Amino acid sequence: ETGVTQSPTHLIKTRGQQVTLRCSSQSGHNTVSWYQQALGQGPQFIFQYYREEENGRGNFPPRFSGLQFPNYSSELNVNALELDDSALYLCASSASERETQYFGPGTRLLVL
């Protein structure tokens, strides 16, 4: 059984650029959630996808967008990057929206 994977592991961008982060869910899981974790804080919920539809969104602006593919993998896109977007981005998959979430290793994004 393959766990949750994320790519890339690290990324450096400049302000105003756009970034796409990727997540492959664990086998058998149809729900993917994305979180942003700033340094020294707990993860903050960005949004969740369930069977290719957005299923809940946290307090993040529209420049944070995503999608889920038929194989349940997912992308997080961030447009017009700001310095405060520098963080660890975590993806989690689960068998359904209320089941235990399993996290990937994360992508560290640095915006200069």
Next chain:
Amino acid sequence: GIQVEQSPPDLILQEGANSTLRCNFSDSVNNLQWFHQNPWGQLINLFYIPSGTKQNGRLSATTVATERYSLLYISSSQTTDSGVYFCAANFGNEKLTFGTGTRLTIIP
């Protein structure tokens, strides 16, 4: 708003000591999980425990849903237990809300 609070924020212990980490939440929960985040950022599931008590080796957890708190016990701590421990909860239709974490440092 919904709150998940953890205490203590920092804990430094000698190897072999026992510890208790606390998580208080502001409303009834559908789900409560404990995670360990290692120094590389990986969040590792420890327990899914909306109520009751569970044990896994040196770790155990108890959630008293009616009193809105959960406890994580670590016995005979090892240096590999170091890291940040998070509790996270689902409230109603809301998605997973994380606490502020407890940073545990185990000294050899």
